[in-house]
Amino acid sequence: MFAAIPAVIAYNRFAARSETLISRYYTFADEFQAILHRKVHTSEE
Known part of the structure; x- marks a missing residue:
């Protein structure tokens, strides 16, 4: 027990x-994925 x-x-x-x-x-x-997602989709415009 000790x-x-x-x-x-x-x-x-x-x-x-x-x-x-x-x-x-x-x-x-999750935060890193969101950042990457934003960067990918803003660079396409």
Whole structure:
């Protein structure tokens, strides 16, 4: 039990941080795609 509780706490923190990082990557990808889309369509005009 002495090692299990800190391990669970560390795992939960790691999981939460990784979810945040993944969310930020998706946000970045969406914004970058929108920027590229705008540049492609404005240069065609």
